[in-house]
Amino acid sequence: MAKDPNKPYFIFDTYGDWQATKIGNHIYSSRGDYIGFVEGEDVYKRDGEWVGRLSKDGRILRKRTERRRDFHPNPPAKPEKPEKMPPRAPLPPMMAELNYSVIDVLDEDPDTFKRISDLRPDMD
Numbered sequence: 001m002a003k004d005p006n007k008p009y010f011i012f013d014t015y016g017d018w019q020a021t022k023i024g025n026h027i028y029s030s031r032g033d034y035i036g037f038v039e040g041e042d043v044y045k046r047d048g049e050w051v052g053r054l055s056k057d058g059r060i061l062r063k064r065t066e067r068r069r070d071f072h073p074n075p076p077a078k079p080e081k082p083e084k085m086p087p088r089a090p091l092p093p094m095m096a097e098l099n100y101s102v103i104d105v106l107d108e109d110p111d112t113f114k115r116i117s118d119l120r121p122d123m124d
Contacts, residue, residue, distance in 0.1 A: 005024055005025075006023060006024055007023075008021045008022070008023055008085075008086050009021065009022040009023075009058070010022075010058055010086075010089040010090065010092075011027065011054070011058050011059070011060065011106075012057075012058045012059060012089070012092040012093075012095075013059065013104055013106040013107050013110070014059060014095055014098070014104045014107050015107070016091075016092040016095070017092075018030055018088075018089035018092070019106045019110075020035060020036075020113070021085070021086060021089070022038060022054070023082050024079075025037050025038050025039065025076070026038075026076075026079050027043070027113075028081075028082065028085065029113065030089075032081055032082065032085040034046060034078050034079060034081070035113040035114075036051065036113055037075065037076055038054055039072070041053045041054050042054075043060050043105075044072050044075065045112070045113055046075065046078070046113075047071070047075065048071040048072035048073075048074075048075035049071055049072075050068070050069040050070075050071075050072070051105055051112060051113075052105045057093050057094075057095055057096060058092065058093060059095065059104050059105075059106070060104070060105040060106055061098070061102050061103065061104060061105065062102070062103060062105055063101055063102055063103075064100070064101050064102065064103050065101070
């Protein structure tokens with residue numbers, strides 16, 4: 001049986017704090033603001049900057065030595081606010097311990113989705 005893509009998928013940090021919710025391919029803050037999108041396992045900020053990969057336990061991870069990627073060539077337009085945003089998240093899953101070569105993006109930089117990338121070239 002296939003999973004419903006519009007069912008909320010909760011994103012946590014390693015401490016178990018609810019950071020965001022994925023609905024479809026869009027990521028929303030706990031307040032319901034659009035903050036990013038997912039393509040496959042790759043997570044991008046709303047401006048197209050690559051952040052990391054969505055793990056099976058609901059964290060956004062990346063290798064410590066991984067190089068920055070180019071911006072997504074065609075980030076989706078800002079979607080409508082979801083009709084039913086969950087008011088709270090369920091208990092977080094048990095988190096696997098991370099080795100030194102992998103970081104939890106939201107632990108390392110909790111404000112990552114709050115900033116527009118300074119790496120994006122200025123518009124003419």
